[in-house]
Amino acid sequence: xxxxxxxxxxxxxxxxxxxxxxxxxxxxxxxxxxxxxxxxxxxxxxxxxxxxxxxxxxxxxxxxxxxxxxxxxxxxxxxxxxxxxxxxxxxxxxxxxxxxxxxxxxxxxxxxxxxxxxxxxxxxxxxxxxxxxxxxxxxxxxxxxxxxxxxxxxxxxxxxxxxxxxxxxxxxxxxxxxxxxxxxxxxxxxxxxxxxxxxxxxxxxxxxxxxxxxxxxxxxxxxxxxxxxxxxxxxxxxxxxxxxxxxxxxxxxxxxxxxxxxxxxxxxxx
DNA sequence: CCCGGAACCTGAAGGC
DNA sequence: TGCCTTCAGGTTCCGG
Numbered sequence: 001x002x003x004x005x006x007x008x009x010x011x012x013x014x015x016x017x018x019x020x021x022x023x024x025x026x027x028x029x030x031x032x033x034x035x036x037x038x039x040x041x042x043x044x045x046x047x048x049x050x051x052x053x054x055x056x057x058x059x060x061x062x063x064x065x066x067x068x069x070x071x072x073x074x075x076x077x078x079x080x081x082x083x084x085x086x087x088x089x090x091x092x093x094x095x096x097x098x099x100x101x102x103x104x105x106x107x108x109x110x111x112x113x114x115x116x117x118x119x120x121x122x123x124x125x126x127x128x129x130x131x132x133x134x135x136x137x138x139x140x141x142x143x144x145x146x147x148x149x150x151x152x153x154x155x156x157x158x159x160x161x162x163x164x165x166x167x168x169x170x171x172x173x174x175x176x177x178x179x180x181x182x183x184x185x186x187x188x189x190x191x192x193x194x195x196x197x198x199x200x201x202x203x204x205x206x207x208x209x210x211x212x213x214x215x216x217x218x219x220x221x222x223x224x225x226x227x228x229x230x231x232x233x234x235x236x237x238x239x240x241x242x243x244x245x246x247x248x249x250x251x252x253x254x255x256x257x258x259x260x261x262x263x264x265x266x267x268x269x270x
Numbered sequence: 271c272c273c274g275g276a277a278c279c280t281g282a283a284g285g286c
Numbered sequence: 287t288g289c290c291t292t293c294a295g296g297t298t299c300c301g302g
Contacts, residue, residue: 001295031278058296076295077280090280109279111296150272159297167295217281256275257295 002074003058004131004164005207005228006218010080011055013221014103017082021049021098022064027114029092032107034115041116044068056124057163069120075111080104082221108217127163131200136162138197145185145193152188153181153254156200165200168213168235171260173199175234180268181259182252206231234260 002010025045027033033041049065060080062070072080081104087094093105093114105112117123128144129136144162148155155161156170165173174181176199179192188196212218212226215236219225229235233242237249242262250263 003296073296075278075297107279108281109295111279113297148272154273157296255273258293 001076001166001168001215002078002212002218003166003169004055005169005204005210006212006226007055007058007060007074007164008208009212009220009226010074011053011060014053014060014080014082017097017101017103018050018052020101021047023047023096023098025096026094027092028087028094029107029110032092032105032110032112032114034113036116044116045070056130057127057159058166059124061120061124068116068118069123071115071117071120071123072105073113074107075109075113077109077217078105078107078112079217079219080221081106081219081223083223103221106217106219126160128159128161129163131162131164131204136197136201138194141197142190142193145188148185150185151182151254152179152185152196153257153259155185157255157257162200164204167257167259168215168229168232169200169203169207171235172203172232175261175266176203178265178267180266181254181261182268234262236260 022045027038030038050062051065052063054061058073060072064070081088082101083104084101087104088106090106090108091104092107092110095103115123129140153170156165173196177196179196207213207228210226210228210231211220213228214225215229234249237260238251240249242249242265245264247262247264249260251258251260
């Protein structure tokens with residue numbers, strides 16, 4: 001599933017399309033377009049030039065020379081493939097570029113969303129801090145956590161609290177910090193908060209180095225997979241054993257999300 | 271504010 | 287082998 005490291009990788013590897021002009025877009029599954037209407041979308045995007053690509057949380061943002069932003073969310077099974085010729089299976093939208101290449105939005109589950117907006121903050125304005133940017137300091141993290149009494153795992157998945165972390169990296173960060181996912185956010189000691197802060201950044205940076213984790217249907221724009229999942233300690237390792245202590249990895253549901261952890265390395269305290 | 275649950279989807283995996 | 291059920295999860299929305 002595309003989370004921050006996967007979307008960051010896609011953003012980096014789509015760099016070749018910056019400067020290209022969009023000759024047209026085929027919407028093969030119209031409900032993927034969130035706004036505006038299909039007709040307005042087509043007229044506003046045709047012949048626009050892509051002036052930049054950025055990422056905010058799990059959103060990918062194409063800046064256009066019109067001032068509009070084309071914002072894509074890959075949700076769980078989406079990927080953007082750069083290619084030529086016929087689209088791969090499960091392609092839901094095709095962005096045609098003026099050099100004859102295309103960006104294929106492949107998404108078996110049809111959860112992905114496309115929107116074209118003049119004001120990008122109307123989409124990404126409510127997101128929490130970027131965990132890899134300067135503004136995400138241990139102090140900011142501490143203040144935020146103190147306001148929340150929900151299970152830590154649930155808070156880390158809240159995009160308004162911190163942007164870009166999904167199920168896999170929340171589990172990995174909690175493991176690295178040695179903290180149980182059910183611990184209440186406002187119950188952490190200063191040392192634990194600092195450990196978790198470091199763990200979040202470490203886990204995300206390592207995953208970006210590995211070009212993301214291909215646990216499911218994630219592919220890089222080249223069609224290659226990422227390898228971050230080979231370094232996972234607990235995420236998606238049901239039935240396996242903790243690489244540190246050998247204890248069986250457990251899975252519990254927290255807010256309907258499968259949460260993997262080591263019951264020995266991540267002792268429940270209070 | 272906080273929480274749970276449904277909805278959106280379909281391939282994969284498990285049960286019988 | 288094959289049908290049927292359940293599971294997976296990011297976000298949004300609704301109700302308590």
